[in-house]
Amino acid sequence: MTGRVHIDLFTTLDGVSQAPGGPDEDTDGGFRFGGWQAPLIDEADGAQIIAGIQAMDALLLGRRTYDIFAGYWPHQLDGPESEIARKFDAIPKYVASRGTPELSWRDSHLLGRDLAVELAVLRERHEDIHVIGSIDFARTLVAGGLFDQLNLWVYPIVLGAGKRLFPPDGPPASLELIAAGTPSPAGTILLRYGPKGSTPETGDMT
Numbered sequence: 001m002t003g004r005v006h007i008d009l010f011t012t013l014d015g016v017s018q019a020p021g022g023p024d025e026d027t028d029g030g031f032r033f034g035g036w037q038a039p040l041i042d043e044a045d046g047a048q049i050i051a052g053i054q055a056m057d058a059l060l061l062g063r064r065t066y067d068i069f070a071g072y073w074p075h076q077l078d079g080p081e082s083e084i085a086r087k088f089d090a091i092p093k094y095v096a097s098r099g100t101p102e103l104s105w106r107d108s109h110l111l112g113r114d115l116a117v118e119l120a121v122l123r124e125r126h127e128d129i130h131v132i133g134s135i136d137f138a139r140t141l142v143a144g145g146l147f148d149q150l151n152l153w154v155y156p157i158v159l160g161a162g163k164r165l166f167p168p169d170g171p172p173a174s175l176e177l178i179a180a181g182t183p184s185p186a187g188t189i190l191l192r193y194g195p196k197g198s199t200p201e202t203g204d205m206t
Helices: 043-055 063-075 082-090 115-125 135-143
Strands: 004-012 058-062 093-096 108-110 128-132 149-155 174-180 189-197
Touching: 004 115, 004 135, 043 082, 043 128, 043 149, 058 063, 058 115, 058 135, 063 082, 063 093, 093 115, 128 135
Parallel strands: 004 128, 004 149, 058 093, 058 128, 093 108
Antiparallel strands: 149 189, 174 189
């Protein structure tokens, strides 16, 4: 079995993926639009998100996102978001961190320092491994070509400043579109990309 590593991100039209879930999720840099996704989410993209969560058999998270998830989802097992909470609770959680954090959420595991080796092991162990949020960690995966699919939920909003998967000083990359979903009533569209190469081609119009 060779599993696939998916990166799942909610992003604005100008590429901002910082703090979609709530005002206090990530205020780095004085970010003041935390929770920008909430007014735009509807049943259509909600259904796509749920479908992706139900298909995964492992979570792969950066330290900050793990702490947010571990502080929230274990307490939602019997609430209105129980479908998501129970799925997250049932599958293994793998955490990338330079430190040695206490991982209190059940079935949580700290990855070793050699990320390529660790991901090779996870691909043999799981079929659908998903990175959710975790922008800094996702940047590392993209820069190293250590992912198989990038799933972007693009929302019709522009925020200006904020953390992006592809920062101005980031490495070049080429991607290929695998699939594009049907836009939701709110104007959100799910775009799925795969890695194509590290160096974009150039040319002229002749």
